[in-house]
Amino acid sequence: MEIPIVNFEGYTLEESNISSEDLQKLCNSLKTAFTNVGFVYLKNTGITQHEVNEVMNISKEFFDLPAEMKLPLSRSTYSDPNHGWVSLERERLNPQRPGDLKEAFNTRLLQSDIKWPENVPGFREKQVSFFMRCKDLSLKVLKLMGRSLGLDPDVFVSAHKCIGTDKNGTTLRTLYYPPVQSDHAKEGQLRCGEHSDYGSITLLFQSPEGGLEVLSRSGEYISAPYIPGTALLNIADLMQRWTSDVFISAIHRVPLPPPGNSNTRQSLAFFVHPDDEVLITCCDGSNKYPPINSVDYLMERFKESYGRQTQDSSTSSSIQEFASSHRSASPGPSSSSQPLSSISASTRSSSCRSPDVDWADNFNIPWKKFPEELIQFLERGKRPSPQMRREMVRIVVCDMMQKSLHISKRHTTVVAKNIVAKYPKSLQDVVTGDMIGSGYDSLVKELQNRIENTKHSTTAKMRKRKLHTESDTDEMPPEKTAAIQDTYGCIKWDLKFLPLGETAESQQGSREKLQSLFKLNAPNQDLIKQLTRATFYTQRKDINNGKEIKYLLEDWPFLFDEIGMAIHFEELTGVSLKETFIRNVDLTGERLLNYMKTVAVAKSKRFLQAVAKIQLMRGEHTGSSEDVMEMVLLLLSYFDEKKDVMFSYVEDTCLAGEVQMDQVPLTPTIIVCGQSCYSARRWMLSVDRIIVQDSIPSFISALCLMFGSFYCFNIHYPAGLASTLEFLQRCFFSINPEKGTKVEKTRTSCLHVNNRVLTLIQDLSEWRTQ
Numbered sequence: 001m002e003i004p005i006v007n008f009e010g011y012t013l014e015e016s017n018i019s020s021e022d023l024q025k026l027c028n029s030l031k032t033a034f035t036n037v038g039f040v041y042l043k044n045t046g047i048t049q050h051e052v053n054e055v056m057n058i059s060k061e062f063f064d065l066p067a068e069m070k071l072p073l074s075r076s077t078y079s080d081p082n083h084g085w086v087s088l089e090r091e092r093l094n095p096q097r098p099g100d101l102k103e104a105f106n107t108r109l110l111q112s113d114i115k116w117p118e119n120v121p122g123f124r125e126k127q128v129s130f131f132m133r134c135k136d137l138s139l140k141v142l143k144l145m146g147r148s149l150g151l152d153p154d155v156f157v158s159a160h161k162c163i164g165t166d167k168n169g170t171t172l173r174t175l176y177y178p179p180v181q182s183d184h185a186k187e188g189q190l191r192c193g194e195h196s197d198y199g200s201i202t203l204l205f206q207s208p209e210g211g212l213e214v215l216s217r218s219g220e221y222i223s224a225p226y227i228p229g230t231a232l233l234n235i236a237d238l239m240q241r242w243t244s245d246v247f248i249s250a251i252h253r254v255p256l257p258p259p260g261n262s263n264t265r266q267s268l269a270f271f272v273h274p275d276d277e278v279l280i281t282c283c284d285g286s287n288k289y290p291p292i293n294s295v296d297y298l299m300e301r302f303k304e305s306y307g308r309q310t311q312d313s314s315t316s317s318s319i320q321e322f323a324s325s326h327r328s329a330s331p332g333p334s335s336s337s338q339p340l341s342s343i344s345a346s347t348r349s350s351s352c353r354s355p356d357v358d359w360a361d362n363f364n365i366p367w368k369k370f371p372e373e374l375i376q377f378l379e380r381g382k383r384p385s386p387q388m389r390r391e392m393v394r395i396v397v398c399d400m401m402q403k404s405l406h407i408s409k410r411h412t413t414v415v416a417k418n419i420v421a422k423y424p425k426s427l428q429d430v431v432t433g434d435m436i437g438s439g440y441d442s443l444v445k446e447l448q449n450r451i452e453n454t455k456h457s458t459t460a461k462m463r464k465r466k467l468h469t470e471s472d473t474d475e476m477p478p479e480k481t482a483a484i485q486d487t488y489g490c491i492k493w494d495l496k497f498l499p500l501g502e503t504a505e506s507q508q509g510s511r512e513k514l515q516s517l518f519k520l521n522a523p524n525q526d527l528i529k530q531l532t533r534a535t536f537y538t539q540r541k542d543i544n545n546g547k548e549i550k551y552l553l554e555d556w557p558f559l560f561d562e563i564g565m566a567i568h569f570e571e572l573t574g575v576s577l578k579e580t581f582i583r584n585v586d587l588t589g590e591r592l593l594n595y596m597k598t599v600a601v602a603k604s605k606r607f608l609q610a611v612a613k614i615q616l617m618r619g620e621h622t623g624s625s626e627d628v629m630e631m632v633l634l635l636l637s638y639f640d641e642k643k644d645v646m647f648s649y650v651e652d653t654c655l656a657g658e659v660q661m662d663q664v665p666l667t668p669t670i671i672v673c674g675q676s677c678y679s680a681r682r683w684m685l686s687v688d689r690i691i692v693q694d695s696i697p698s699f700i701s702a703l704c705l706m707f708g709s710f711y712c713f714n715i716h717y718p719a720g721l722a723s724t725l726e727f728l729q730r731c732f733f734s735i736n737p738e739k740g741t742k743v744e745k746t747r748t749s750c751l752h753v754n755n756r757v758l759t760l761i762q763d764l765s766e767w768r769t770q
């Protein structure tokens with residue numbers, strides 16, 4: 001099956017001189033496409049490829065800005081939650097997968113008196129004028145859609161009167177998909193997860209790399225390639241509901257590019273929504289679905305892609321994951337391996353529930369957690385593949401085990417029966433068309449097997465964990481302890497072999513090239529990245545053999561620079577240094593600040609005073625960089641740690657050679673050129689009492705370079721910063737080892753995860769704001 005191409009000639013944005021015969025033909029082709037595939041290419045719409053390219057080019061200028069310049073434009077900073085920048089991996093369109101490998105900017109508010117990217121002149125104008133072009137085209141299509149169903153041609157149009165105002169959620173989204181190194185992607189991660197769109201219709205324009213795939217009615221993904229000069233249009237969920245499933249909203253996705261393909265990708269999506277207060281009632285009068293208010297429906301759907309409803313959507317996933325994985329290790333009445341989000345709910349209800357007897361009858365099948373693809377199969381009465389069925393069983397059992405750890409066959413039978421009752425066509429036991437047994441015996445068996453397996457795997461894990469802890473004793477020889485700490489959080493600490501095709505000579509050649517690039521005024525950044533990646537093996541060898549910082553600085557100058565360190569750090573830990581940090585600040589920073597200033601202050605007078613002092617120092621300084629400073633200062637005070645082990649202060653005009661090095665710690669230290677972080681405009685970094693960077697223009701960069709240095713150069717966290725650094729590591733740099741620590745070995749310290757950090761992470765993730 002292919003996506004049809006329909007010619008809009010004669011009905012373009014500029015002309016409407018179409019004969020009634022051609023108009024009817026146009027309506028018929030659209031209807032066929034919308035009922036069979038849900039997607040259609042429109043050619044000759046009046047929106048030209050040139051217009052599309054212009055919007056993509058200006059968008060690319062925005063996406064190329066350093067992350068900290070985009071942070072102040074985050075979605076969370078606008079009055080409208082659907083306007084603004086969405087950072088990489090922030091959104092998961094398929095909630096079962098890790099965050100999508102895409103960045104986006106949504107234009108929902110059009111006025112000029114709000115924040116727009118300052119450094120990209122013309123950005124707002126280009127987005128807004130393209131928004132208007134897409135609006136006009138959408139209204140034309142909506143009119144044809146009404147007509148094609150034999151209804152009043154205005155039936156849909158009249159529900160979209162307010163596009164572009166605050167009474168309508170229609171949004172233009174420009175998307176950027178950075179190059180992907182498939183070996184760095186998380187398991188199951190895609191560029192854009194499987195989903196269907198929420199509103200009425202969507203217009204889509206892709207860059208020439210293509211990559212979009214659409215799930216066909218027969219259950220296979222078909223490619224939706226780039227066709228120059230066309231607009232790809234698809235039906236969204238609310239329209240499917242509106243037309244009582246006559247028009248279909250197809251699932252689509254953007255998979256990762258094939259290994260070795262380092263293409264980027266861009267797209268523009270114009271999501272058309274009905275006006276907020278419109279009541280969507282099945283247009284054929286069938287009442288197949290109850291009437292629903294447009295905005296209520298959409299709000300519900302948005303919540304799903306920014307975190308499941310059960311969890312507080314402002315908590316970062318790394319906190320959630322870490323807190324839940326460690327809860328099971330701490331003993332207590334409810335210490336099963338429940339995900340964090342379910343704990344409070346199940347303990348709350350347990351006091352008023354008669355134990356175990358009837359939970360299964362009231363058990364809510366977690367339909368919402370089923371993958372979209374499975375739901376699509378069930379809804380269409382198709383039999384899911386064995387793999388989909390296993391996934392369904394896994395999801396259901398996971399929820400059942402949160403209700404009770406003693407699940408009897410009766411419980412499983414009740415649940416299986418309820419599942420099969422809803423989708424008999426897809427799930428009943430049948431042999432050549434006849435139902436066999438009760439119709440749900442296989443599902444009962446599958447659920448029971450899964451429950452048994454899950455129980456076994458939890459006990460095995462607990463036993464293993466205990467063994468590990470026993471081996472983490474203070475008896476370990478110091479070299480072994482140091483080696484564990486050096487490799488802490490790393491995935492490629494030491495490489496056994498040179499990359500294929502590389503020799504000692506070629507590595508030497510690349511190193512010399514890097515050295516000469518370092519001397520240039522504006523060296524080619526891509527070349528630096530490529531050469532740094534290619535020589536990672538030799539860099540690691542030099543570092544692990546103990547080469548001193550001053551020689552590393554001569555041999556690998558870019559290692560101490562933002563680009564080079566980012567590449568080295570990413571190879572070493574699998575984490576992109578600054579991007580991850582900025583994303584987590586976007587997700588969790590505000591929450592941390594609020595928690596510190598409302599909850600934590602109430603617990604300690606000392607901390608209350610420290611917070612007042614930090615706020616006084618901040619004064620009128622606003623901005624996201626300042627928020628990060630405040631966050632770090634608050635953490636240092638909260639843990640009662642040593643600020644002067646992280647920061648040294650010098651005059652704002654001080655040169656690298658003038659810094660009094662004997663005052664500076666040996667560990668990576670941020671040298672603040674000014675009286676406070678807030679008033680400073682320049683920072684330096686010292687490692688081993690050597691200034692390795694003398695002109696860092698932003699606090700966030702300085703913090704990332706300081707943090708990255710601990711990992712890249714095998715340096716242990718100083719005891720005086722143990723908790724602050726581990727908290728930053730887990731919550732903001734997403735490095736979450738299950739065990740161990742990177743804190744220097746002192747007589748009293750041991751190799752365990754820091755309890756204070758753990759407690760703060762859990763308090764923070766459980767804290768519910770009003």
Ligand SMILES: O=C(O)CCC(=O)C(=O)O
Pocket residue numbers: 175192197204206212252253254266267269
């Ligand atoms: O980038 C694309 O082509 C797909 C984007 C998409 O489907 C969406 O954001 O809803």
Ligand SMILES: [Fe+2]
Pocket residue numbers: 195196197252
């Ligand atoms: Fe989509």
